[in-house]
Amino acid sequence: MKKENKExxxxxxxxxxxxxxxxxRGLFK
Incomplete structure (x- = not known):
């Protein structure tokens, strides 16, 4: 369970x- 949460x-x-x-990217277009 803990491992799954980390993922x-x-x-x-x-x-x-x-x-x-x-x-x-949108800001620098």
């Missing part, structure tokens, strides 16, 4: 990073 958190962080990158 989920990891995925959430990765997705958040992607969203931030997209936001920054």
């Amino acid at each position: 989920k958190i990891k995925v959430k962080k990765e997705k958040a990073k992607e969203k931030l990158k997209d936001k920054l």
Whole structure:
């Protein structure tokens, strides 16, 4: 269970990073 939660958190962080990158790209267009 704990391991699974860590994986989920990891995925959430990765997705958040992607969203931030997209936001920054939008700002610098």
